Amino acid sequence: MKWLRHPTRVVPAAFLAAIALGTVVLMLPFAAASGQRADFFTAVFTATSSICVTGLIIVDTPTFWSPFGQAAILMMIQIGGLGIMTGATLLGLISGKRMSLSRRAIALTEHGHLNRAEAASLIWLVFIVSIAIEAVVTLVLWLRWWLGHGMSAGAAAWHALFHSVSAFNNAGFSSFSDSLISWQADGLILGPIMAAIIIGGIGFPVLHEFWSRREPVRRQKPWSLHSRITLTVTAALLVGGTLLMLAAEWANSATFGAMPVGERLLNAAFHSVSMRTAGFNAVDVGAFADQSLSINYLFMMIGGGSAGTAGGLKVTTFALLGFVVWSEIRGHHETSIFSRRVGAAVVRQALSIALIAIALIGMVTLSIEWIEPEIDFRFILFETISAFATVGLSTGITASLSPPSQLLLVLLMFVGRVGTITFATALALAPRTLKYRYPEEQPIVG
Secondary structure (H helix, E strand, O other): OHHHOOHHHHHHHHHHHHHHHHHHHHOOHHHEOOOOOOOHHHHHHHHHHHHOOOOOOOOOHHHHEOHHHHHHHHHHHHHHHHOHHHHHHHHHHHOOOOOOHHHHHHHHHOOOOOOHHHHHHHHHHHHHHHHHHHHHHHHHHHHHHHHHOOOOHHHHHHHHHHHHHHHHOOOOOOOOOOOOHHHOOOHHHHHHHHHHHHHHHOOHHHHHHHHHOOOHHHHOOOOOHHHHHHHHHHHHHHHHHHHHHHHHHOOOOOOOOOOOHHHHHHHHHHHHHHOOOOOOOOOOHHHOOHHHHHHHHHHHHHOOOOOOOOOOOOHHHHHHHHHHHHHHHOOOOOEEEOOEEEOHHHHHHHHHHHHHHHHHHHHHHHHHHHHOOOOOHHHHHHHHHHHHOOOOOOOOOHHHOOHHHHHHHHHHHHHHHHHHHHHHHHHHHOOOOOOOOOOOOOOOOO
């Protein structure tokens, strides 16, 4: 079909097809632990959350789903994280078939990256880094759970593989009913998971640039503006999030307050990493203080790096908006970052994506508050931001929401995973120059 040739149509259609197929698989009788067919809504919610690497659930993953169902969820997480079209393009490259630039562009659209000249190498990097990191983290976690905690070798291997894939793809699904709360004191479990989340969420273009700098010629070249922004802001957010969570939860006996100092630092760092996009929790999120919820609102909205497995507005968008404001304060007509000028088109894209995200979250939050008047507004806002930013953290209200509210979360998860990337790609691929100009007038601002 001709209308499906454009990246902005192919990618959403591919994700919808994957969600539909995942829903059918999860509705098979042997996908549920009870042996009875899961209802349609449970299957579609879980499939959407898996393909969109979110992690929100309305049934307990390890008890409701059978081993087959859990394996299906894990496969959907991998497919959704790596990208459906990216995977198809990779298979073509492996088989030796020549892929057109338009086909590779469609694959890269899934990750919001449009550098066609580096298409093949970037797609290979997506595959190699994903498999390598997941293998290493699986091995470390397997040894820890098997030798350190006395699990059987088989059980330890399954939990290790599940959490490795889920962490690298920033999905937040866990094969334990309490996520990682039972392991909150074990740095050899939380540490590797944190590393996988950061590497997966930093973005493949940054990893590609880092890998290419192993060559002496490229090592002498300065880092790209994108990589400098991503690495700098990511580091600042990780440190800032840790300090803010420590300050907010230090005396809260239901979270960090009852822990030794070392465990408080470990769990604050883990939550700082997880709350921006991954969705694992090692403490009870529902017991957070009000200021902690506000911290989570902001960090979930920011998300991770562009063109990776992370969600949210992305750190480059957040940084760019901050520099736009700073330039306006200083009276500069152009926005500059790290001695580089940023084009007006990129600024418009960032502003458009941010405003659309805020509007969507606002409308869905208001709708759910209308549908569920008995639920605290703070928890509803937390849930909607988590869904849109594909974080997956929850204060525990997801399963108690009515089907209309859960359907709104399904739509938010889909738009958050596919919509913002597609919108940004559409703006980048189809700039239009008007053949006329209206008279200029200055409305009052502020």
